[in-house]
Amino acid sequence: MVDAGPGWTKERVELLKRLWSDGRSASQIAAEIGGVSRNAVIGKVHRLGLAGRVLKANGTAPAGGRRARADSDAAAPVADAPSMLAPPPPALALVQPASSSATVALPESARVTIMELREFMCRWPMGDPSTPDFRFCGDRAIAGLPYCTHHCRIAYQPAAERKRERKVVGFR
DNA sequence: CCCTGATTCGC
DNA sequence: GCGAATCAGG
Numbered sequence: 776m777v778d779a780g781p782g783w784t785k786e787r788v789e790l791l792k793r794l795w796s797d798g799r800s801a802s803q804i805a806a807e808i809g810g811v812s813r814n815a816v817i818g819k820v821h822r823l824g825l826a827g828r829v830l831k832a833n834g835t836a837p838a839g840g841r842r843a844r845a846d847s848d849a850a851a852p853v854a855d856a857p858s859m860l861a862p863p864p865p866a867l868a869l870v871q872p873a874s875s876s877a878t879v880a881l882p883e884s885a886r887v888t889i890m891e892l893r894e895f896m897c898r899w900p901m902g903d904p905s906t907p908d909f910r911f912c913g914d915r916a917i918a919g920l921p922y923c924t925h926h927c928r929i930a931y932q933p934a935a936e937r938k939r940e941r942k943v944v945g946f947r
Numbered sequence: 948c949c950c951t952g953a954t955t956c957g958c
Numbered sequence: 959g960c961g962a963a964t965c966a967g968g
Contacts, residue, residue, distance in 0.1 A: 783960085801952065815961050817952060822959070826953075894968095895948045918950025919968030 783819060791816065795825055887913035897923035899930075 794804045802813040897912035914923035
Protein backbone atom coordinates (compact mmCIF):
# COMPACT_ATOMS: atom_id res chain seq x y z
CA MET A 776 0.00 0.00 0.00
CA VAL A 777 1.02 3.58 0.17
CA ASP A 778 2.27 3.34 -3.33
CA ALA A 779 3.07 6.62 -4.91
CA GLY A 780 1.80 5.49 -8.24
CA PRO A 781 0.70 8.59 -10.06
CA GLY A 782 -2.52 8.58 -11.95
CA TRP A 783 -5.77 6.98 -11.02
CA THR A 784 -5.28 3.29 -11.26
CA LYS A 785 -8.26 1.01 -10.94
CA GLU A 786 -7.30 0.14 -7.43
CA ARG A 787 -7.09 3.74 -6.42
CA VAL A 788 -10.36 4.57 -8.08
CA GLU A 789 -12.11 1.71 -6.40
CA LEU A 790 -10.66 2.66 -3.09
CA LEU A 791 -11.82 6.17 -3.70
CA LYS A 792 -15.32 5.03 -4.52
CA ARG A 793 -15.50 2.81 -1.50
CA LEU A 794 -14.25 5.42 0.91
CA TRP A 795 -16.40 8.14 -0.58
CA SER A 796 -19.57 6.13 -0.44
CA ASP A 797 -18.51 5.13 3.00
CA GLY A 798 -18.88 8.70 4.04
CA ARG A 799 -15.24 9.56 4.43
CA SER A 800 -14.24 13.14 3.81
CA ALA A 801 -12.13 14.08 0.85
CA SER A 802 -9.15 14.96 2.98
CA GLN A 803 -9.33 11.67 4.81
CA ILE A 804 -9.50 9.81 1.56
CA ALA A 805 -6.60 11.77 0.17
CA ALA A 806 -4.52 10.96 3.20
CA GLU A 807 -5.44 7.32 3.00
CA ILE A 808 -4.78 6.90 -0.66
CA GLY A 809 -1.65 8.92 -0.45
CA GLY A 810 0.08 10.98 -3.05
CA VAL A 811 -3.00 12.97 -3.85
CA SER A 812 -4.45 16.13 -2.51
CA ARG A 813 -7.90 16.73 -1.19
CA ASN A 814 -8.74 18.69 -4.29
CA ALA A 815 -7.58 15.86 -6.46
CA VAL A 816 -9.95 13.55 -4.69
CA ILE A 817 -12.85 15.93 -5.04
CA GLY A 818 -12.08 16.53 -8.66
CA LYS A 819 -11.96 12.84 -9.37
CA VAL A 820 -15.15 12.25 -7.48
CA HIS A 821 -16.89 14.77 -9.65
CA ARG A 822 -15.52 13.36 -12.86
CA LEU A 823 -16.69 9.97 -11.79
CA GLY A 824 -20.10 11.36 -11.21
CA LEU A 825 -20.10 10.44 -7.57
CA ALA A 826 -20.58 13.96 -6.39
CA GLY A 827 -23.71 15.21 -4.84
CA ARG A 828 -23.49 13.12 -1.76
CA VAL A 829 -25.04 15.86 0.25
CA LEU A 830 -26.40 17.74 -2.65
CA LYS A 831 -29.46 19.82 -2.24
CA ALA A 832 -32.37 18.61 -4.27
CA ASN A 833 -32.09 21.58 -6.54
CA GLY A 834 -29.33 23.59 -8.12
CA THR A 835 -25.92 22.80 -6.92
CA ALA A 836 -24.11 25.14 -4.69
CA PRO A 837 -23.80 28.53 -6.27
CA ALA A 838 -20.27 28.52 -5.03
CA GLY A 839 -18.27 30.50 -7.50
CA GLY A 840 -15.17 28.42 -7.47
CA ARG A 841 -12.68 30.16 -9.69
CA ARG A 842 -14.92 32.44 -11.62
CA ALA A 843 -13.81 33.98 -14.82
CA ARG A 844 -12.24 37.36 -14.42
CA ALA A 845 -15.28 39.25 -15.57
CA ASP A 846 -17.52 36.62 -16.88
CA SER A 847 -21.17 37.41 -17.20
CA ASP A 848 -22.42 35.13 -14.55
CA ALA A 849 -26.11 34.81 -14.23
CA ALA A 850 -26.39 34.35 -10.54
CA ALA A 851 -29.54 32.39 -10.17
CA PRO A 852 -31.28 32.84 -6.88
CA VAL A 853 -31.41 29.56 -5.10
CA ALA A 854 -34.06 28.69 -2.63
CA ASP A 855 -32.49 27.75 0.61
CA ALA A 856 -32.97 24.15 1.49
CA PRO A 857 -34.89 23.22 4.57
CA SER A 858 -32.86 22.23 7.53
CA MET A 859 -32.28 18.58 7.03
CA LEU A 860 -29.80 16.30 8.66
CA ALA A 861 -30.30 17.64 12.10
CA PRO A 862 -27.59 16.17 14.28
CA PRO A 863 -28.88 14.14 17.17
CA PRO A 864 -28.93 16.22 20.28
CA PRO A 865 -26.11 15.15 22.53
CA ALA A 866 -28.36 15.77 25.45
CA LEU A 867 -25.76 17.40 27.53
CA ALA A 868 -26.30 16.39 31.07
CA LEU A 869 -24.47 19.29 32.53
CA VAL A 870 -25.48 18.36 35.99
CA GLN A 871 -22.95 15.84 36.93
CA PRO A 872 -23.29 14.41 40.41
CA ALA A 873 -20.21 15.43 42.28
CA SER A 874 -20.18 11.93 43.66
CA SER A 875 -17.29 11.28 45.93
CA SER A 876 -14.57 12.49 43.70
CA ALA A 877 -13.94 15.81 45.30
CA THR A 878 -10.34 15.61 44.38
CA VAL A 879 -9.78 15.95 40.67
CA ALA A 880 -6.87 18.26 40.46
CA LEU A 881 -7.67 18.83 36.80
CA PRO A 882 -4.29 18.03 35.31
CA GLU A 883 -4.73 20.27 32.32
CA SER A 884 -4.50 18.72 28.92
CA ALA A 885 -6.14 21.39 26.87
CA ARG A 886 -9.01 22.44 28.99
CA VAL A 887 -10.20 25.94 28.71
CA THR A 888 -12.63 28.19 30.45
CA ILE A 889 -15.60 29.63 28.70
CA MET A 890 -13.66 32.80 28.19
CA GLU A 891 -10.85 31.04 26.42
CA LEU A 892 -13.21 29.01 24.33
CA ARG A 893 -13.02 29.75 20.64
CA GLU A 894 -15.22 28.73 17.78
CA PHE A 895 -12.84 26.01 16.66
CA MET A 896 -12.47 24.57 20.12
CA CYS A 897 -14.26 21.56 21.45
CA ARG A 898 -17.16 22.60 23.64
CA TRP A 899 -17.43 19.34 25.48
CA PRO A 900 -18.18 20.14 29.09
CA MET A 901 -15.90 18.76 31.72
CA GLY A 902 -16.53 18.82 35.37
CA ASP A 903 -19.25 20.39 37.39
CA PRO A 904 -20.61 23.58 35.85
CA SER A 905 -21.47 24.88 39.29
CA THR A 906 -17.89 24.87 40.42
CA PRO A 907 -15.03 27.11 39.37
CA ASP A 908 -13.08 24.22 38.01
CA PHE A 909 -15.56 23.71 35.23
CA ARG A 910 -13.82 23.62 31.90
CA PHE A 911 -14.35 22.70 28.30
CA CYS A 912 -12.32 20.25 26.35
CA GLY A 913 -10.81 22.96 24.21
CA ASP A 914 -9.22 20.65 21.73
CA ARG A 915 -9.51 21.53 18.08
CA ALA A 916 -13.07 20.90 17.00
CA ILE A 917 -14.06 19.34 13.73
CA ALA A 918 -15.03 21.87 11.14
CA GLY A 919 -18.61 22.91 11.58
CA LEU A 920 -19.09 20.83 14.65
CA PRO A 921 -18.97 21.77 18.29
CA TYR A 922 -16.70 18.97 19.39
CA CYS A 923 -13.31 17.49 18.70
CA THR A 924 -13.03 14.18 16.92
CA HIS A 925 -12.93 12.25 20.15
CA HIS A 926 -16.05 13.78 21.61
CA CYS A 927 -17.83 13.80 18.28
CA ARG A 928 -17.61 10.05 18.31
CA ILE A 929 -19.29 10.03 21.66
CA ALA A 930 -21.90 12.64 20.85
CA TYR A 931 -22.80 11.52 17.37
CA GLN A 932 -22.88 7.80 17.60
CA PRO A 933 -24.54 6.06 14.68
CA ALA A 934 -28.03 4.95 15.51
CA ALA A 935 -27.17 1.33 14.90
CA GLU A 936 -24.16 1.35 17.08
CA ARG A 937 -25.94 3.31 19.74
CA LYS A 938 -28.76 0.84 19.74
CA ARG A 939 -26.44 -2.11 19.89
CA GLU A 940 -24.66 -1.00 22.95
CA ARG A 941 -24.76 2.28 24.74
CA LYS A 942 -21.31 3.34 25.66
CA VAL A 943 -20.72 4.83 29.02
CA VAL A 944 -20.54 8.51 28.52
CA GLY A 945 -18.92 10.24 31.38
CA PHE A 946 -17.51 13.69 31.50
CA ARG A 947 -13.94 13.75 32.43
C1' DC B 948 -8.44 29.22 13.74
C1' DC B 949 -9.83 24.94 11.32
C1' DC B 950 -12.49 22.29 8.13
C1' DT B 951 -16.13 20.75 4.39
C1' DG B 952 -17.42 19.98 -0.68
C1' DA B 953 -18.18 22.63 -5.37
C1' DT B 954 -16.59 24.83 -9.20
C1' DT B 955 -13.61 26.66 -12.79
C1' DC B 956 -9.98 26.52 -15.91
C1' DG B 957 -4.95 26.24 -17.25
C1' DC B 958 -2.36 22.55 -18.14
C1' DG C 959 -8.35 13.83 -17.61
C1' DC C 960 -6.07 16.14 -13.95
C1' DG C 961 -5.85 19.12 -9.87
C1' DA C 962 -4.48 23.82 -7.92
C1' DA C 963 -6.86 27.83 -7.01
C1' DT C 964 -10.73 29.67 -5.40
C1' DC C 965 -15.15 29.96 -3.50
C1' DA C 966 -19.07 29.62 -0.03
C1' DG C 967 -20.16 27.96 4.03
C1' DG C 968 -19.95 25.31 8.81
